[in-house]
Amino acid sequence: MVGGRVAVESTPLPPDAAAGGRRAADLPRSIEARKIGVGVGYSIEGIEGMPEVEHGADLAALIVGSTALEDGDILVVTSKIVSKAEGRVVAAADREQAITDETVRVIATREYEGGVTRIVENRQGIIGAAAGVDASNAPDGTVLLLPVDPDASARALATGIRSLTGHAIGVILSDTLGRPWREGQTDIAIGAAGVHVFDDLRGGTDASGKPLAVTMPCVADEIAGAAELVKGKSAGVPVAVVRGLGRYVGELDLPGARSIQRPADRDLFRVGADEAYDNGYRDGFEESQSEGSLRRDS
Numbered sequence: 001m002v003g004g005r006v007a008v009e010s011t012p013l014p015p016d017a018a019a020g021g022r023r024a025a026d027l028p029r030s031i032e033a034r035k036i037g038v039g040v041g042y043s044i045e046g047i048e049g050m051p052e053v054e055h056g057a058d059l060a061a062l063i064v065g066s067t068a069l070e071d072g073d074i075l076v077v078t079s080k081i082v083s084k085a086e087g088r089v090v091a092a093a094d095r096e097q098a099i100t101d102e103t104v105r106v107i108a109t110r111e112y113e114g115g116v117t118r119i120v121e122n123r124q125g126i127i128g129a130a131a132g133v134d135a136s137n138a139p140d141g142t143v144l145l146l147p148v149d150p151d152a153s154a155r156a157l158a159t160g161i162r163s164l165t166g167h168a169i170g171v172i173l174s175d176t177l178g179r180p181w182r183e184g185q186t187d188i189a190i191g192a193a194g195v196h197v198f199d200d201l202r203g204g205t206d207a208s209g210k211p212l213a214v215t216m217p218c219v220a221d222e223i224a225g226a227a228e229l230v231k232g233k234s235a236g237v238p239v240a241v242v243r244g245l246g247r248y249v250g251e252l253d254l255p256g257a258r259s260i261q262r263p264a265d266r267d268l269f270r271v272g273a274d275e276a277y278d279n280g281y282r283d284g285f286e287e288s289q290s291e292g293s294l295r296r297d298s
Contacts, residue, residue, distance in 0.1 A: 042244030044076075046230040046237035053238075055087040060160030063239055072246020074170040075161070076227035078238040079190055080137050080144055082153050082173055088145040095133055095143045102131035102145060108272025119272065124150055125261040126190055128177045136233065146175065150191025151256030158193040158252055170195035170249040173257070174224040176233075180269065187228035189220035192257040196248045218260055219248055 047067045053059065059082065063075065083089070090098050105121040122131040124146055132146040147153040150173045158171040173191030178184070189197065197220035201212045227240040264270070271279065 042242060044227055044230050045241050045243070046232075046235070047239045047241065048237055050236075050238060053081040053084045055084065055089070057085045058160070059085050059157055060164055063157075064161060064164045066239075067241060069161070069165050069167055069169055069241065070243065071167045071169075072243070072249050073167070074172060074195060074223060074242040074245055074249060075157075076172045076174050076187075076224055076231070076240045076242060077154075077157065078137075078231060079146060079150065079173045079175045080134070081238045082147050082150075082157070082191075083144045086147055086153065088147060089138065089142045090145065092135060092138075092141050092143050095130075095135070098133045098143065098145060099131045102133060106275070107270070108275055110274075122146065123148070124190065125258055126175075126177070132175060132190075146190065147173070151193065151258050152191075154191035154193035154256065155252055162194075162252075168194070168246075168249055172220055172224055172227075174227065176228070187224045187231075189218075189224045189257045189260065192220050192254075194249055194252050194254065195220060195223075196250055196254060197257060197260055199248070219245075220257060220260065223248075 045067075047063065050062060050066050053062070059077070063077075069075075099118060099120070102122045103118070103120040104123055104125075106118065107121060107127055108119040110117045117129060118131075119127065119129055120131050121127045124132070126132060126146070133143050135143045138144045154171045154173050158169060161167075161169045161171070171191075171193050172189045172195055174187040175190045176185045176187050179186065197218065199217045199219045201215040201217070204212050204215075206212055206215075223242055223245065227242060230240050231237045
């Protein structure tokens with residue numbers, strides 16, 4: 001505990017970096033980082049003691065009233081409290097219909113004892129289980145939907161906090177997702193404002209001088225995942241302050257988290273294996289029927 005808050009801090013690197021004895025300041029950095037200067041330490045503190053959020057709550061005022069903020073801070077805000085403030089709540093009995101309503105495209109389904117798991121793309125462009133409809137940390141008898149436009153929600157929150165504090169603050173809205181081929185879950189950024197969501201290293205070189213052609217860390221997801229270590233799922237800590245990464249804070253019109261979603265023409269895994277098999281079988285059957293009809297006509 002640090003000052004009454006949960007905290008984690010990275011271990012600073014020694015002045016002489018391991019790569020060829022060069023100093024950390026001499027290591028390759030992104031264009032934006034070169035302008036501001038790369039730090040080698042950061043801290044994350046969960047904001048404890050925030051009141052329960054209800055529909056219509058002023059989240060900016062609640063957060064500013066709960067902690068002191070500085071220029072360059074990044075707030076990682078659990079999307080559920082944004083959903084509560086925006087009234088994105090439906091009755092638990094309507095959960096399955098809510099999942100259907102929030103679904104744009106089905107990726108995969110799998111039956112299990114007691115129901116069906118649906119992996120879908122939702123209205124926000126996020127691919128995950130149940131379209132993001134979740135009962136955890138929701139009022140009894142209800143489930144929460146994701147914010148309608150997480151980037152817009154993040155932008156409104158960042159604007160309010162910047163207005164109240166006079167500081168350049170970045171905001172990331174986070175939610176928990178599973179990962180293909182990996183057990184467990186992690187938090188990712190579903191909304192962002194005033195934050196560079198990528199650290200684009202393409203065109204630079206690595207510590208050995210080799211060119212970097214595709215390296216583009218998604219720092220918004222990395223920050224969201226790190227912040228979850230101090231927020232947790234049951235600790236009642238919905239917001240964390242990340243300090244020491246001000247080089248990623250920028251203007252409010254920066255691309256948001258929607259820009260993280262991979263375009264369809266570069267998506268190698270558009271559907272699940274079972275769905276791909278069914279689609280191929282159906283297409284093959286329809287083609288054979290069409291060819292059969294042509295043979296009969298001839």
